[in-house]
Each structure stands twice: as C-alpha cells, then as structure tokens.
Amino acid sequence: MSHRFPVHVYYEDTDLAGIVYYANYLKYIERGRTEWVRGLGVDQTRLKEDEGIVFAVRRVEADYMAPARFDDELEVETNVAQVTGARIVLKQDVLRGGTVLFSAIVTLVALNETGQPARLPANIRRILH
Template identity: 40%
Template structure:
C-alpha cells in the first residue's frame, strides 16, 4: 500500500475562538497534503496546468470528525489514492494528532477529484505522464 505522510502544526489562524481547529481548515490542510503527495512523486500540481491546461477540482468531499485538533498540536495527514479513473481519482486522508503515544485519530476525509480543462471546466482525461504518476500512488 502506497501512502504519503506529512506533519503540520496547528496555528491560531486554524482555530476558532475556543482554540479548536475550525472544521473547514481540515479541507485546507488536506489540500496541502495532497499537493505535497504529488510533489513527492516528482511533479507539482501547477505543472498539470502549465503543461496541459488542466487542473484538479474537488468533486466530492466527506469528512468524519472523531476528536478535536487544538492550537499547537502537530497533525499528521496520511494520504492514500484508492481509485484511479480516466479523468478522476479518489483519495482517503487520515488526520492523527502526533504525540508520544503513537497519535490519536482525529478524523478522515474521503475526497474525489476530477481532472478538468481550466479554460472551460469540462472533464478531461489525465495525460499519460500524469496517469503513470498517479498509478504509482494507488494503494
């Protein structure tokens, strides 16, 4: 199983007035983790746009919150590509608070991305080079 792990610290900007991570920030943190997972395979998401005029867009996202992340926590996001289609892919992303005890599962995100033409937003197949890159990530 192929997976990518990355750690982020939780800052004030990520939290609500009570010091708990605001629910929408999970989406932003997950986006960063997906971007870095692709970068770890040797490409930047911006290359898809620059080279082919294509972009990833979120088609579906479902978050399951299990425990709060708080100010100054370190969160480890594990990203796994679970399905790859001609013009879309599905990823699972898990959020764990990093501590001395192996980490606490705080939530998970099931996200489906579509490949679209930036010019008009219509679905487009992944270019062969990108299909190969993504295929290497399939769990």
C-alpha cells in the same frame, strides 16, 4: 503509496472553544494533497501550461472524530483509493500521535481549460497505478 505531511496547529486555526475550526481540516488536507502531488514529481503549473489540465475537488466526504487543539502536532496522511480515466479518489486522514482525528474521502477530477472534464494524462495514471 502513503504520503505524510506534518501540520502544526497555530492559534489562528482555533475557534472560541480553543479547538481547530472545522473548515481548517479542509485546508490541512489540501496542503497534504499539494505536497503529495509534488512528491510524485507532478508540477501542477507545468501541467496547466503544457496540457491545459488542472485538478479540482469534486466531492468531499468528511468525518470529524476528535478535536485538535492549539499547538498540537498533526500529520496528514494521503492514500490513493481509486484512479479512473479522469478521476482520483483519495483517503486522507489527519492524525495526532497515531490517533485519527479527521478522515475524508476526496474525489478529484481533471478539468481542461474550459472547465470541462478531461482525461488524466497517461504519465500521471501510470504514476498512480
């Protein structure tokens, strides 16, 4: 269940050293997750409106292996590592030409309208298993 999302590095993504600023990798993987969910056919706006459920990042473990630079063509790869009743754990990598530059384990949780943990809807659990 691997999903790939292309990212182009713009000048605004880089720091004084000309490499991608570390926090921008988190933005890249967020975009990758958004497109991954969309690709699964999950409409997050409707999920919130119809069931009062939203996803939130609970934890990120990140490793920076090599820098990306201005004008690089990158790819965010998203894979499901684990699904429980209220939690999704993803492995997300940012690659350049097949080389992993950044790797993260991201834990998402489902929250209800009051911000409390909620069970993932059954249809979403089915999609992910």
